[in-house]
Amino acid sequence: MVEEVKNNLQDLLSKVPGLYSVIITDRDGVHLLKVSTDKAPEHAMRPNFISTFGLAVDQGSKLGLGKTGTLICVYSQYQVIQMNKLPLIITFIASDSCNTGHILAIQKQLDPIVSSLALAVAES
Amino acid sequence: MEKHLDRVMDEVVNKPGVFGCVFVNHQGLCLGAKGKASTESAGLIAAIAEQAAKLEPHSSAPIVTLETDNKTCIIQRAGTITGAIYKNRSS
Numbered sequence: 001m002v003e004e005v006k007n008n009l010q011d012l013l014s015k016v017p018g019l020y021s022v023i024i025t026d027r028d029g030v031h032l033l034k035v036s037t038d039k040a041p042e043h044a045m046r047p048n049f050i051s052t053f054g055l056a057v058d059q060g061s062k063l064g065l066g067k068t069g070t071l072i073c074v075y076s077q078y079q080v081i082q083m084n085k086l087p088l089i090i091t092f093i094a095s096d097s098c099n100t101g102h103i104l105a106i107q108k109q110l111d112p113i114v115s116s117l118a119l120a121v122a123e124s
Numbered sequence: 125m126e127k128h129l130d131r132v133m134d135e136v137v138n139k140p141g142v143f144g145c146v147f148v149n150h151q152g153l154c155l156g157a158k159g160k161a162s163t164e165s166a167g168l169i170a171a172i173a174e175q176a177a178k179l180e181p182h183s184s185a186p187i188v189t190l191e192t193d194n195k196t197c198i199i200q201r202a203g204t205i206t207g208a209i210y211k212n213r214s215s
Contacts, residue, residue, distance in 0.1 A: 016171075099152035099170050099174065101171075102168060103167065105164060108164075
């Protein structure tokens with residue numbers, strides 16, 4: 001199953017120009033699945049960076065706008081888009097000029113993958 | 125700022141046969157949508173316009189028309205903004 005999912009994610013990388021990496025992690029940033037091109041910045045894929053999303057979600061909930069769904073950070077060369085699928089986090093790392101809306105639209109495609117992985121994580 | 129875009133979208137939607145429109149920025153994020161148009165398709169619309177433009181890189185921005193049995197979606201990029209108009213085919 002893992003190979004199949006990895007192939008799916010690899011397909012996404014080739015379909016979205018400028019997308020460098022898709023990482024599915026648990027809430028601590030521990031990698032469950034990772035696909036990336038060689039342009040992906042190593043430091044943005046570290047668990048200690050990815051896990052800060054959990055803190056951002058907690059702070060976001062204080063705004064009174066409901067559950068935090070997506071976090072988009074645009075830097076000078078890269079953009080990092082993280083999606084709240086707790087207990088899982090999906091992280092997309094892309095170039096700053098990459099189509100953000102396209103990445104957001106991918107979310108629905110990933111739902112079946114994420115729900116089956118979330119089940120596996122919840123069981124363990 | 126949005127008032128102007130809102131007015132333009134109202135004008136577009138009130139044209140005969142048109143039942144929806146979406147405007148998207150260069151990052152694929154939705155600027156506005158009116159009528160029966162989904163804001164979720166914003167990213168895909170920008171991607172379609174971008175990919176189509178690569179076919180003829182030296183020509184001006186192409187107009188992409190997606191046709192189904194009874195509906196048409198017309199997509200064109202102008203500068204940093206991409207617009208999509210949804211129409212009924214009979215009109």
